[in-house]
Amino acid sequence: MDVQPIIDKLNTGLFINGQWRDAEGGKTIDVFNPATGKVLTSIADGSGADAEEAIKVAGETQESWAATPPRERGEILRRAYEILISRTDEIAAVMTAEMGKPLAESKGEVAYGAEFFRWFAEEAVRIEGDFTVSADGKSRIIVSREPVGPSILITPWNFPLAMGTRKIGPAIAAGCTMVFKPAQLTPLTSFMLVDALVEAGLPAGVLNVVTSSSARRVVTPWMESGIARKVTFTGSTEVGKGLLEQAAQHVMKTSMELGGNAPFVVCEDADLEKAVDGAMKAKMRNIGEACTAANRFFVHRSVADEFSNRLAERMGAMKIGNGLDEGVEVGPLVEEKALNKVAELVDDAVQKGAKVVTGGEKIEGEGYFYRPTVLTDVPEDSEIRREEIFGPVAPITVFDTDEEAVALANETEFGLAGYLFSENLGRALKLTEQMQCGMIGLNTGLISNAGAPFGGVKQSGLGREGGRVGIEEFLEIKYVATPRV
Structure with missing residues (x-):
C-alpha cells in the first residue's frame, strides 16, 4: 500500500488558536518509517515561545469553553467519533507507516481509540452534583463539579490515536481547554485526530498542539506558566516523577499512566x-x-x-x-x-x-x-x-x-x-x-x-482513564452552603 500520498496532504505544523502554522524560525524535524528507516515527512519543531503562546490561548479560551452546554460538547465528540471511523483506512495506514504495527492492528486501534470519543460524548451530559440538608437541619449543602481548567496532555508513541483520544475525550466532555504534545516519533496520527476534531466543530483555542524535538522545551513552560491546572502523562515512570515534582510547585491536578511489568x-x-x-x-x-x-x-x-x-x-x-x-x-x-x-x-x-x-x-x-x-x-x-x-x-x-x-x-x-x-x-x-x-x-x-478504568498502582501511576471515573480526572468539586430559611 502506498501511504505517501496521504501523508503528503497532512497538516504538519503547530495548531494554535484554531490555525495550523510553522514553528518559530521555521524549524522542522523528520518523521521516519521504522520498517525502512526512510523519512516520511517533516513536521514543525516547536520552541519555548510557541509553547508559551499555546498555553496563553488555552487560558484565554477556558471561560467560554467551560460555559459551553454539555450537550454541545458531547455532540462535537460524537461527530469526531464518526469522522474517525469513516477514515479508518487512511488513519491506520499512516499509523502503521510511522509506528510499525501491522495494518490490521492499526485499524483495531482506530476503532478502540475512537470509542473514547463516543464514550465521553455520553459522559458529558452526566456530570453529577448533589443537594442535601445538613445533619442539624439548618443549612443546605449544594455540591457541583466544574472543569479543572487548562490541561496539559502528553502522549507516547505506541498508541498514537488511542492515547490522544483517551485524554482529549474527557477533557472536552468536562469543559477543559488543552495544550497537547504528541510523541516526536508518531505525530502524524495525532494531526489526523486534530483534523477530525476541527471538522467536528471544536472551537478555536480549545485544543492547541505543539510538536517538538525536545519535550522539556515545550512542557516546562506549560508547567511553569501558572495557567495550567492539570497535567496528564503517559510514559516512563522516571519522566512521570519529574512531572509530579513540577506539578507540586503549582499544586496541579495530575494523572500519570507510567511503566508496567x-x-x-x-x-x-x-x-x-x-x-x-x-x-x-x-x-x-x-x-x-x-x-x-x-x-x-x-x-x-x-x-x-x-x-x-x-x-x-x-x-x-x-x-x-x-x-x-x-x-x-x-x-x-x-x-x-x-x-x-x-x-x-x-x-x-x-x-x-x-x-x-x-x-x-x-x-x-x-x-x-x-x-x-x-x-x-x-x-x-x-x-x-x-x-x-x-x-x-x-x-x-x-x-x-x-x-x-x-x-x-x-x-x-x-x-x-x-x-x-x-x-x-x-x-x-x-x-x-x-x-x-x-x-x-x-x-x-x-x-x-473505553468503558473500563485504565490505570495502575505502585509506581505504575496515579488516577484512571476511561470508564465512568475517567471524566472525574478533569473535574473539581465545589461545595456551596446556604442557610435554610
Whole structure:
C-alpha cells in the first residue's frame, strides 16, 4: 500500500488558536518509517515561545469553553467519533507507516481509540452534583463539579490515536481547554485526530498542539506558566516523577499512566488453549510495545513445557515484515534504540542460563525487526525479569505453589496490568485479589476498554482513564452552603 500520498496532504505544523502554522524560525524535524528507516515527512519543531503562546490561548479560551452546554460538547465528540471511523483506512495506514504495527492492528486501534470519543460524548451530559440538608437541619449543602481548567496532555508513541483520544475525550466532555504534545516519533496520527476534531466543530483555542524535538522545551513552560491546572502523562515512570515534582510547585491536578511489568500467570488447572491464545494477545499486540504487554510469564511446572512449546510454535510461525504489506503479523520496533534494548535483554538472559525455544535474534537488513522469541529457564538475576521489555519476547519461569506465583507476580515496583489463567473461579478470584495490579485479565489477554478504568498502582501511576471515573480526572468539586430559611 502506498501511504505517501496521504501523508503528503497532512497538516504538519503547530495548531494554535484554531490555525495550523510553522514553528518559530521555521524549524522542522523528520518523521521516519521504522520498517525502512526512510523519512516520511517533516513536521514543525516547536520552541519555548510557541509553547508559551499555546498555553496563553488555552487560558484565554477556558471561560467560554467551560460555559459551553454539555450537550454541545458531547455532540462535537460524537461527530469526531464518526469522522474517525469513516477514515479508518487512511488513519491506520499512516499509523502503521510511522509506528510499525501491522495494518490490521492499526485499524483495531482506530476503532478502540475512537470509542473514547463516543464514550465521553455520553459522559458529558452526566456530570453529577448533589443537594442535601445538613445533619442539624439548618443549612443546605449544594455540591457541583466544574472543569479543572487548562490541561496539559502528553502522549507516547505506541498508541498514537488511542492515547490522544483517551485524554482529549474527557477533557472536552468536562469543559477543559488543552495544550497537547504528541510523541516526536508518531505525530502524524495525532494531526489526523486534530483534523477530525476541527471538522467536528471544536472551537478555536480549545485544543492547541505543539510538536517538538525536545519535550522539556515545550512542557516546562506549560508547567511553569501558572495557567495550567492539570497535567496528564503517559510514559516512563522516571519522566512521570519529574512531572509530579513540577506539578507540586503549582499544586496541579495530575494523572500519570507510567511503566508496567505485567505478570502472566498460568495455573496447572488452566485451559492451555485459552492461555496460549491469551498470551498471544497480551504479548504480541503492538509487537509487545505496550505498557499492558505480558512481560513476565509464570507457568506452573506441570504444564510449563506444553505451554512453552505451544506458545513458541505460534510465535515462531508469525509473518514478519512491513506492516503495510498483506498478511504481516509482526512489524518493526519503533526505532533502533528500542531494537537494541530488546536484543540486550535477551542476550543477558541467555548468558545467565535462559534457553531460547524460538527466535532470540535481530533480523538483518533495513528496518528495526526482532524475531518473536520465547525463553525458558529464565534466571532470577536476569535483567529481563525486572525491565519492561517493550518487544516480542516471552520469558518463562516455572512455579510450584499459588503462594509462589503471587510472590513472583508482585516482586516489582510496578503494578499496571496482570493476567491470570485458571478454570477454578474461586481460586482465580482469590489470586486476582492478591495480585498488586490496577487491571487484571482473568482468562483473557485483552483488557483495554473505553468503558473500563485504565490505570495502575505502585509506581505504575496515579488516577484512571476511561470508564465512568475517567471524566472525574478533569473535574473539581465545589461545595456551596446556604442557610435554610
